[in-house]
Amino acid sequence: MAIAAALREEGFAVTMVGRDPAKLEAAAATVAAAKGPAVRTLAGSVAEEAFLDEVVAFHAAEHGSLDLLVNNAGIAGNRQVGDITADFLDAQLAVNIRAVVLLTAKCQPLLEEAVRQRGRAQIVNTASNAGKRGEATLSSYSATKAAVVGFTEALHDELSTSGIKATAICPGLVDTPMADSYRDAIAASTMITPRDVAEVVRMTTRLSAACIVPEVVLLRPTEWLQPEEVRSAV
Numbered sequence: 001m002a003i004a005a006a007l008r009e010e011g012f013a014v015t016m017v018g019r020d021p022a023k024l025e026a027a028a029a030t031v032a033a034a035k036g037p038a039v040r041t042l043a044g045s046v047a048e049e050a051f052l053d054e055v056v057a058f059h060a061a062e063h064g065s066l067d068l069l070v071n072n073a074g075i076a077g078n079r080q081v082g083d084i085t086a087d088f089l090d091a092q093l094a095v096n097i098r099a100v101v102l103l104t105a106k107c108q109p110l111l112e113e114a115v116r117q118r119g120r121a122q123i124v125n126t127a128s129n130a131g132k133r134g135e136a137t138l139s140s141y142s143a144t145k146a147a148v149v150g151f152t153e154a155l156h157d158e159l160s161t162s163g164i165k166a167t168a169i170c171p172g173l174v175d176t177p178m179a180d181s182y183r184d185a186i187a188a189s190t191m192i193t194p195r196d197v198a199e200v201v202r203m204t205t206r207l208s209a210a211c212i213v214p215e216v217v218l219l220r221p222t223e224w225l226q227p228e229e230v231r232s233a234v
């Protein structure tokens with residue numbers, strides 16, 4: 001929602017997608033409360049290829065081109081590696097990487113149309129700091145997010161000279177419902193905010209066509225620190 005709101009402030013009409021129609025409509029109403037371009041919604045699961053086709057057709061009918069694709073939907077879940085089941089893994093693969101690759105592929109013609117009309121287009125993929133440095137109890141999630149980082153690097157290699165920029169954003173813990181399993185141990189006030197992530201997306205839209213940000217890592221002060229035994233030795 002924060003990303004949609006920031007993009008709308010930048011003048012983008014937005015199409016928002018999620019599984020839960022009530023949650024989606026509430027988020028869209030919040031985004032649309034301020035004056036600005038159109039906000040459209042489509043409810044469904046990005047894990048379903050037919051829904052991805054529906055999203056692309058819907059956006060194409062409304063706008064005819066796509067300036068910016070944000071692949072932000074994601075699911076997580078904490079499990080020791082020995083407890084990972086096929087269902088648990090397949091659900092994460094379907095949303096966190098399969099949908100990202102397929103939706104990007106299906107959106108390419110619309111992104112190319114934006115380049116023809118306005119000289120530029122963008123893809124922003126929400127990965128995770130866990131995709132840069134795998135984390136205990138998040139092994140399958142870390143693997144899917146590392147795949148998002150690799151996919152985004154390949155997009156840069158393949159599409160940047162045609163005017164389509166690709167960015168992977170790799171945040172640490174963000175204060176959203178996904179962080180709920182950490183709330184007993186970590187205060188919300190010390191988490192990255194959804195607005196922080198949205199500001200990074202906003203920044204990428206403001207850069208000149210010649211300037212690409214391939215990857216942004218956002219960390220909380222305690223993330224990725226050297227172990228205390230190393231810190232105390234120096």
Ligand SMILES: NC(=O)c1ccc[n+]([C@@H]2O[C@H](COP(=O)([O-])OP(=O)(O)OC[C@H]3O[C@@H](n4cnc5c(N)ncnc54)[C@H](OP(=O)(O)O)[C@@H]3O)[C@@H](O)[C@H]2O)c1
Nearest residue numbers: 018019020045046072073074128171172173174176177178
């Ligand atoms: N929160 C963190 O600490 C954190 C850190 C690093 C990266 N991230 C990444 O940031 C992104 C956003 O996550 P969040 O923090 O906002 O988590 P969240 O509060 O759990 O929200 C996840 C979002 O993805 C949507 N979604 C999930 N499965 C979907 C599906 N099958 N089809 C369509 N939409 C689906 C959800 O909408 P519905 O429920 O309505 O489907 C919701 O809008 C994810 O890619 C996540 O991996 C989060």
